[in-house]
Amino acid sequence: MTALQGAVVLVTGGQRGIGKAFVDDLLERGAAKVYATARDPKPSTDPRVVPLPLEVTDSASIAALAAAAPDVTVLINNAGAGSPDTYLGSSTDEIRAVFDANFFGPLEVTKAFVPIIEGNGGGHILNAHSALSWVGRHGAYSATKAAFWLQSNALRLELLGHGIGVTGLHMGYVETDMTANVTAPKSQPADIARAALDGIEADAYEVLADDTARGAKARASRDLVETYPELARS
Ligand SMILES: NC(=O)c1ccc[n+]([C@@H]2O[C@H](COP(=O)([O-])OP(=O)(O)OC[C@H]3O[C@@H](n4cnc5c(N)ncnc54)[C@H](OP(=O)(O)O)[C@@H]3O)[C@@H](O)[C@H]2O)c1
Numbered sequence: 001m002t003a004l005q006g007a008v009v010l011v012t013g014g015q016r017g018i019g020k021a022f023v024d025d026l027l028e029r030g031a032a033k034v035y036a037t038a039r040d041p042k043p044s045t046d047p048r049v050v051p052l053p054l055e056v057t058d059s060a061s062i063a064a065l066a067a068a069a070p071d072v073t074v075l076i077n078n079a080g081a082g083s084p085d086t087y088l089g090s091s092t093d094e095i096r097a098v099f100d101a102n103f104f105g106p107l108e109v110t111k112a113f114v115p116i117i118e119g120n121g122g123g124h125i126l127n128a129h130s131a132l133s134w135v136g137r138h139g140a141y142s143a144t145k146a147a148f149w150l151q152s153n154a155l156r157l158e159l160l161g162h163g164i165g166v167t168g169l170h171m172g173y174v175e176t177d178m179t180a181n182v183t184a185p186k187s188q189p190a191d192i193a194r195a196a197l198d199g200i201e202a203d204a205y206e207v208l209a210d211d212t213a214r215g216a217k218a219r220a221s222r223d224l225v226e227t228y229p230e231l232a233r234s
Pocket residue numbers: 012013014015016017018019037038039040054055056057078079080081101128129130131171172173174175176177178179
């Protein structure tokens with residue numbers, strides 16, 4: 001079991017949205033220190049929160065982060081970017097940029113922090129995927145989250161015997177800046193953070209944080225028309 005009380009936690013993208021909810025909940029659970037990154041970090045009024053800069057697509061930024069946070073025991077790869085809603089209307093550079101932010105960036109952060117977490121006696125990594133790991137919508141965004149899900153599943157195996165567990169987090173729409181233009185029902189960031197942190201403490205391989213995520217995973221094993229009902233009308 002991974003205890004969060006007394007843990008030193010790094011939350012990428014921890015100053016707004018779901019990341020901010022992670023930080024708030026971690027403090028309630030008694031984390032000793034929480035590193036909260038942003039591209040342009042703001043000071044914190046809580047002495048246990050240490051704001052640090054991070055641009056996940058920049059290797060030098062990741063190296064500086066690892067140097068500044070040598071006591072981390074739990075890594076939460078929360079930072080992520082949306083994408084244009086279309087493949088055919090996007091340039092390859094736009095599609096590569098979202099893979100850089102959502103797949104290669106967190107992989108590089110993980111590679112920087114695995115030796116740190118192991119050196120500190122072991123701990124945990126949580127990766128923020130999506131219900132869209134199982135549904136091809138919103139252009140390349142869902143492909144990045146499917147790829148990130150499989151990255152987590154492979155890393156979990158690579159890390160067996162290293163004292164580092166890996167939890168994958170999946171959820172539908174959540175009320176944050178990312179979904180400002182979405183009118184569909186949304187979960188609250190605090191509810192998603194609570195389910196995810198419970199999952200870390202239970203060493204869960206996967207957290208399906210809402211009905212959307214549970215439904216998406218269940219439908220992935222069934223006929224494609226259940227996931228894409230417009231196909232039945234074509
Ligand atoms: N909201 C949803 O409906 C939803 C659903 C499923 C999964 N998710 C996933 O949950 C995670 C958090 O989403 P959110 O809704 O809280 O998003 P958000 O409100 O749009 O915030 C995005 C966060 O990611 C950080 N970020 C984005 N690009 C970055 C980059 N290149 N380098 C460093 N940090 C970067 C931002 O940091 P700055 O403060 O520096 O901008 C910010 O903290 C993401 O991985 C997202 O894909 C969200």
